[in-house]
Amino acid sequence: xxxxxxxxxxxxxxxxxxxxxxxxxxxxxxxxxxxxxxxxxxxxxxxxxxxxxxxxxxxxxxxxxxxxxxxxxxxxxxxxxxxxxxxxxxxxxxxxxxxxxxxxxxxxxxxxxxxxxxxxxxxxxxxxxxxxxxxxxxxxxxxxxxxxxxxxxxxxxxxxxxxxxxxxxxxxxxxxxxxxxxxxxxxxxxxxxxxxxxxxxxxxxxxxxxxxxxxxxxxxxxxxxxxxxxxxxxxxxxxxxxxxxxxxxxxxxxxxxxxxxxxxx
Ligand SMILES: [Zn+2]
Numbered sequence: 001x002x003x004x005x006x007x008x009x010x011x012x013x014x015x016x017x018x019x020x021x022x023x024x025x026x027x028x029x030x031x032x033x034x035x036x037x038x039x040x041x042x043x044x045x046x047x048x049x050x051x052x053x054x055x056x057x058x059x060x061x062x063x064x065x066x067x068x069x070x071x072x073x074x075x076x077x078x079x080x081x082x083x084x085x086x087x088x089x090x091x092x093x094x095x096x097x098x099x100x101x102x103x104x105x106x107x108x109x110x111x112x113x114x115x116x117x118x119x120x121x122x123x124x125x126x127x128x129x130x131x132x133x134x135x136x137x138x139x140x141x142x143x144x145x146x147x148x149x150x151x152x153x154x155x156x157x158x159x160x161x162x163x164x165x166x167x168x169x170x171x172x173x174x175x176x177x178x179x180x181x182x183x184x185x186x187x188x189x190x191x192x193x194x195x196x197x198x199x200x201x202x203x204x205x206x207x208x209x210x211x212x213x214x215x216x217x218x219x220x221x222x223x224x225x226x227x228x229x230x231x232x233x234x235x236x237x238x239x240x241x242x243x244x245x246x247x248x249x250x251x252x253x254x255x256x257x258x259x260x261x262x263x264x265x
Contacts, residue, residue, distance in 0.1 A: 003117050003128055011045040017119060017128040018229060020172045026232075027225055029168030030155040036232060036239035038247035043233065047247050057093045058145045060086075061195075062132060064097040065143060066114040093145060096195045100203050109133060109141045109193050109205050120182035122175070123226035129179045133193070137186055140176050141205075144169065144194040149202050164192060164208060170216040173208050178217075 007013050014022060025042055028034030041047035051059070056079065063072035073080060079090050086094060100106045112133035119128045133141035146163055153166035164170050173190035181187045190213060195203040217223075231237045241248050 003119060005115060005117070008117060008128070008130060011043065013128070014043045015233065016126065018125040018226065019128050020168075020175050023171070023175075023220075023222070023225070023229070024168055026229055027220065029171070030153075030157065030161065030166055032167075033242050033245060035242035035245045035248060037241045038245050040232060040239050041247055049246075053089060054145075057090060058143075060090055060093045061097055061145045062115070062143060064094070065110050065132070092197065096145065096197075096201045096203075099201055100193075100195050103203065105205055106193060106203060109135075109139075109191055110143065112136075112139075112141060118179050118183055120179040122178055122182070123223045125226050125230050127175060127179055129176050131176060131180075134180075135188075137184070137188070139189045139191055140173065140180060141191045141193050142169070142173060142176070144192055145197070146194060147197050149194055149196045149204055163194075164206070164212075168216070168220070170208055170212045171220050171222070174213040174216045175222075177213055 001007070001013065001016055003013060003017070022039065022043065024032075024034060025039035026034050026036055038047060042049070056076065060069075060072060060079075063069050073084075079087055081087060101110075110133045112135040114133060116131045116134040117128065118131070119126055121127075131140055132143040135141070149163070151163060152160045153163065155161050155166065158165070169192060173192070177188060177190050190208050192206045192208065193203075194206060195201050228237070232239055
């Protein structure tokens, strides 16, 4: 199947290809739980997660940079007033866009080819990626719109970490780098173009160090987990349940009392 911007997120495509967001649905990031059963239900179209306000704000910002606001408006009429104006909670993204494009460096990094799709076989699966700003032979840039660039997150395993590690953006860019390398033979540096929701917004172009990208592949055990996802998708092994996510709670049936020792972990 040839991928394009229309079928990229379809159920059919998600069955055939593996993506970073699918991988995160299966195995989570740092303290954010994944769930094999829920991830499979999502791929099979049996469980839908409505996009959050934060995700939609990010998508709006992507559309601003891509110059596809009209398409965004057609796809998300609920986010606009009857007069056709963007609702107040999304106007913040609009003003952030207007602010960051005035910055020469930010604009330069976001001025690559937009929403470029590539696929490659990694660890036995065909992965699909979509890059926000791709500078051929030079670098890969991903755009993020977050609460606070300098926020410290606490991870049970690693202690205090930054937003890149906490949300698994190191894993995301590491996969992008590997897919591009398979296509072009070139290992490109990876950047995050980030703006935050402070007033006025803070923004940066952040290079993710190569050792962070390499260690993300190791930390998330991508090779073994990918092999497991392939089997889960084929149905040759049964998915495990996390027991606490929305999907697991919806399908919960009690079998035995649990011990109070297992309430927190
Ligand atoms: Zn679950």
